[in-house]
Amino acid sequence: MTATVETGTRPLPPLGPTRKLKLPKQAERTLANGLTVIAVRRPAVPLVELRLWMPFGRTHLARGAMLAQTILSGTETKTATQIAAELQKVGGGLSAGLDPDRLMLSGAGLATGLGRMLEILTDVLTNATYPADWVGTERDRLIDRIQVAQSQPAHLARTALLKRIYGKHPYAVQTPEPEHVRAVKPPALRRLHAERVHPAGAVLVLVGDVHPDRALDAAEQALSVWQGDGHPAELPPAPPLEPGPLLLVDRPGSVQSSLRVALPAVPRTHPDHAALQLANLLFGGYFSSRWVENIREDKGYTYGPHSLVEHSVAGSVLVASAEVATEVTAPALLETMYELGRLAALPPKPDELEQARQYALGTLQLGMSTQAGLASLTSAYAGNGLRLDFLAEHAARLARATADDVAEAAARYLSPAKAVTVVLGDAERVAGPLAALTAVRTEPA
Amino acid sequence: MGCRRVKVDLVPTRRAKIPATTYPVERFTLDNGLRVVLTPDRSAPVNGVAVVYDVGIRSEPEGRTGFAHLFEHLMFQGSENLEKLAHFRHVQGAGGTFNGSTHLDYTDYFETLPSNALERALFLEADRMRGPRLTEENLRNQVDVVKEEIRVNVLNRPYGGFPWLTLPPVMFDTFPNAHDGYGSFDDLESATVADAADFFRRYYASGNAVLAVSGDIDVAEATELIERHFGDVPARPAPERPDFAEPDLTAERRTSYTDKLAPLPAVAGAWRVPDPVTDFAGYLAYVVLAEVLTDGDASRLVERLVQRDRTVTSLGGYLGFMGDPFDVRDPTALLLQAHLPPGGDVDKVLRTIDEELDRLATDGLTEGELDRTQARMATHLLRDTDAVLGRALRMAVLEQQRGEPGLLNELPRLVGEVTEEQVRAAAASLRPERRASIEVIAGGAR
Numbered sequence: 001m002t003a004t005v006e007t008g009t010r011p012l013p014p015l016g017p018t019r020k021l022k023l024p025k026q027a028e029r030t031l032a033n034g035l036t037v038i039a040v041r042r043p044a045v046p047l048v049e050l051r052l053w054m055p056f057g058r059t060h061l062a063r064g065a066m067l068a069q070t071i072l073s074g075t076e077t078k079t080a081t082q083i084a085a086e087l088q089k090v091g092g093g094l095s096a097g098l099d100p101d102r103l104m105l106s107g108a109g110l111a112t113g114l115g116r117m118l119e120i121l122t123d124v125l126t127n128a129t130y131p132a133d134w135v136g137t138e139r140d141r142l143i144d145r146i147q148v149a150q151s152q153p154a155h156l157a158r159t160a161l162l163k164r165i166y167g168k169h170p171y172a173v174q175t176p177e178p179e180h181v182r183a184v185k186p187p188a189l190r191r192l193h194a195e196r197v198h199p200a201g202a203v204l205v206l207v208g209d210v211h212p213d214r215a216l217d218a219a220e221q222a223l224s225v226w227q228g229d230g231h232p233a234e235l236p237p238a239p240p241l242e243p244g245p246l247l248l249v250d251r252p253g254s255v256q257s258s259l260r261v262a263l264p265a266v267p268r269t270h271p272d273h274a275a276l277q278l279a280n281l282l283f284g285g286y287f288s289s290r291w292v293e294n295i296r297e298d299k300g301y302t303y304g305p306h307s308l309v310e311h312s313v314a315g316s317v318l319v320a321s322a323e324v325a326t327e328v329t330a331p332a333l334l335e336t337m338y339e340l341g342r343l344a345a346l347p348p349k350p351d352e353l354e355q356a357r358q359y360a361l362g363t364l365q366l367g368m369s370t371q372a373g374l375a376s377l378t379s380a381y382a383g384n385g386l387r388l389d390f391l392a393e394h395a396a397r398l399a400r401a402t403a404d405d406v407a408e409a410a411a412r413y414l415s416p417a418k419a420v421t422v423v424l425g426d427a428e429r430v431a432g433p434l435a436a437l438t439a440v441r442t443e444p445a
Numbered sequence: 446m447g448c449r450r451v452k453v454d455l456v457p458t459r460r461a462k463i464p465a466t467t468y469p470v471e472r473f474t475l476d477n478g479l480r481v482v483l484t485p486d487r488s489a490p491v492n493g494v495a496v497v498y499d500v501g502i503r504s505e506p507e508g509r510t511g512f513a514h515l516f517e518h519l520m521f522q523g524s525e526n527l528e529k530l531a532h533f534r535h536v537q538g539a540g541g542t543f544n545g546s547t548h549l550d551y552t553d554y555f556e557t558l559p560s561n562a563l564e565r566a567l568f569l570e571a572d573r574m575r576g577p578r579l580t581e582e583n584l585r586n587q588v589d590v591v592k593e594e595i596r597v598n599v600l601n602r603p604y605g606g607f608p609w610l611t612l613p614p615v616m617f618d619t620f621p622n623a624h625d626g627y628g629s630f631d632d633l634e635s636a637t638v639a640d641a642a643d644f645f646r647r648y649y650a651s652g653n654a655v656l657a658v659s660g661d662i663d664v665a666e667a668t669e670l671i672e673r674h675f676g677d678v679p680a681r682p683a684p685e686r687p688d689f690a691e692p693d694l695t696a697e698r699r700t701s702y703t704d705k706l707a708p709l710p711a712v713a714g715a716w717r718v719p720d721p722v723t724d725f726a727g728y729l730a731y732v733v734l735a736e737v738l739t740d741g742d743a744s745r746l747v748e749r750l751v752q753r754d755r756t757v758t759s760l761g762g763y764l765g766f767m768g769d770p771f772d773v774r775d776p777t778a779l780l781l782q783a784h785l786p787p788g789g790d791v792d793k794v795l796r797t798i799d800e801e802l803d804r805l806a807t808d809g810l811t812e813g814e815l816d817r818t819q820a821r822m823a824t825h826l827l828r829d830t831d832a833v834l835g836r837a838l839r840m841a842v843l844e845q846q847r848g849e850p851g852l853l854n855e856l857p858r859l860v861g862e863v864t865e866e867q868v869r870a871a872a873a874s875l876r877p878e879r880r881a882s883i884e885v886i887a888g889g890a891r
Contacts, residue, residue: 013565019559045828047831080752082743084743088817088818088820091821093741112462134752137755144759147708147891151706288534300590302593325596362540365491366491368489369833370832
C-alpha cells in the first residue's frame, strides 16, 4: 500500500561546478628543543584549537594510562583545581589521552587566551608533580572506568579483536588490567614523565583565529623552556593478519552479537591507498554502500554497520563492525562474506564508483570546514609525518583511481579469504549457526 | 577547601572579554507557511541544510510509544520522485553527509554538503515534505532497524537509557512527558502504514516546518532556489500544539532499578526549571548553575564529590533530558547524574549535593568563579556554532520555538550577563522536596 503520494517526474538538479580544495594559510617552525609547531589560520569563530602530539610508543601500559589520567593534577606552583580554573578564565580547557602511538594533550579556548593556555601547558609539561593524594583518587577512578568499559560489548569485542590481530605486538592490549593500575605509584609517574614527555619528535598544532606567524612566536616564547631528548622507542611493524577459524567470544545473555571483520590495509602514503579507500566505501565505508544497503536497508539485521581503514604508526588495518540481532548472527556473517567476495571478484559499476569518489572528495572539504576538524586532521597527519598539503595529493589520487585500480585493490585487500573474524555474543545461541558457515573457536569473554 | 572567600570586591574582577559571532540572519515565510532562515558565511565552500518539524516524542499517541522516531526513519525511505535508497545516494554522491534525529519537541532532518550541491539538498527535502513513500515493506524493515538501534543503545549495554528514558517517568505523571520515547517493541510492531500517513498529514505540514540554510550561499540565489523547490509544496497549517504543562513536584520522588549489566551504582536527580521560552532570563541562570556545579576540575561538585569525598567517580550536570538547553520547551529540568565507586552510597551523594547547593545559595560564589565559568561556556557555545550544520540546526529550532534565530549570536553574551544573585537564587530553588531521582543498582558488580 502506498499512501499520500504518486510517483512524480521532477528531475534531480545537477551539481554545480566542483570547488577546488583550498588549503588554509599556515606556518611551521621547529624550535631549538626539537618541538615542531604548526599554526593554521581559520578565523571563523574567535577560538583557538590546540593539539600536542607526543610520541609515546612502547611505554608500560598501566603507567602510561595513569600518566594521561594525572598529568594535569598539579605542578610545583598550581593544584589541579588551579590549573583548571586558570584555563577556564580564558575560556580554555585541556585534556590528555593515550593510545599505543602517542600521548595527546588537546583543548580549545578563546583566541585571546592563547598565550595563557600555552603558559599553563608549559607549566604542566615542565613541572607536573603527580601529587600522591590526587594520584590515589585518579587511580581509583581509572579502575572504575575500566570496569565500566569491560561491561560494554563494543569494548569487549574491540579487546578480543586487537588481541587476535596483533598477537604479541604492543598494539595487542590497549586497556590495562585494574590490578596493574592499582600498582602504579607517583614516583613511577614522575620517572615516566622525565623519560618520555619530551619536545623532541613532538608536534604542537594550533588552529583558529590566529595569525600563524604570531602563533608560532607565542608557542616558541612559552615552550622553549621545555627540554628533553627524543627516546628511541620505535614500534616494530604490525604483523600481517593471519586468517583462521572465526573467534567466538561468549557473552551469555547478549541480545545482540558484535561482529568484527579485520582485513589488511596500507598507510595513507601507499600508492594503493586511494583505491583501497574507494573499495572500502563501496563495501561498507558509508551509508550508500553495498553492505549497509544489504544488511540494514534490505534485511533489517542491524542499525549502524560501518567499515573503516584505521591508521596507526606501525601499520594500518580495515575493520568492519556491526551489532546484529542474536538470531540473525549467522545470516549477517553470510551477507558480509558475500559482499566482500562480490567486491573482490567482480569489478565495481562505474556509477557506484563515481558516487563513492564524490563522497570521498566532498567529505575532505567538510572535514576542513571547522577549526576542530582541521586541528585533528593536521595533528593526525603530522603524527604520521605528513602535512596538510598531502590533502591535495590525496584528492588527486582519489580523482584518478580507475575502476581497474579499485577492483585490484578490492581483490588484494577485501578478499574474504584474508579476513580475521571475531564475534562477541551468546555462544549457546550463535555457535551452531555460525559453525554451519565456517570453522569456529569459542572463548569466554 | 574549607575557606572559600565570599565575593565582596568593590570593583569587578578582571576576566576575558566574551566575544560574539555576527552571523547574518535573513528570515521569510513562503505562501504555504514554510518559514525559512538563511545565514550566509562564505569562509568555507560548504552548506548546512536543516528542516525541522514541530513534532516530537511528546506528541506521539498513547499505544504508539516510539512512533515519532520510527516515523523519522520512514522519511528516508523514498518520496514523491525518489525510490528507496535514493536520498542517501544523492546526498553522499554529492560529497555530503546526512542524518535525522527525534527530540522531545521537534524532529530534524539535515545535510552538510559542498556548496555546489545546495540545490540538490533543497530538492530532496522538498520532495519528502510533499510526501514520503509509506509502504508496508519499508515500515517492517525500519521497525527491525529501530529495534536493533534500541538494543545497541539500551538493552545490550550497561546504563542503557539512563537517565533520559528512566527519569522522566519518575518526574512526570502525564503520558506525553513520562513515556519511553524509544518505544516498546510491542508498540513499534503494532504501528501501521495508516498510522504513518495520519502522522504525516497532521504534523508534517508546511506550516509546521522551518527550513534553515547556512554557509556558502548568496541570499538572493538561495531565496530563488528555495521558492523554486518549496513554493509548490501544498499548504497545510500547523496543528494546534497541546499544552504539556504539569505542576511542579511538592514532595520528593525517588526510585531505583537493577541494571544487570551495570558494574557500578549510579544516580540521577532532576529539578524543574523556569519555562525556557517565556522566562528565558530566569532559565539561563540554571544553565549557568549546571556549569558552576559540574564543568571540570575547578567546579563545585567535582571538587567536593570526586576529589574531596571520593564518593563519586564521574559526574555531569546539564539542562534538558536530552542535553538540549536551547531547543526544548516547558516542562523541562536541570539534571545531575553521577556514577559511584563500587558499593557507593547514593543517599550520601544526594545529601552532599543538597549541602553544596545550600552552601552556594547561602555563601555565594568565590572570586572569579562565575566569570571563568561564563568564559568557558562562551567557548563551548562558539565551538558548536563553528560547524556549518550546527548553525543551521540551532537557528531552525530557535526560529520554530521562539521566532528568533539570531539569538544564536547573542547566547555567549546573555550567558555572560547572568549575575551571581541569579545563580544563588537558582541554587536555592533546588530543594530535595522538588527533586525526582533514580538510582541504578549495579546488578553487574563483580
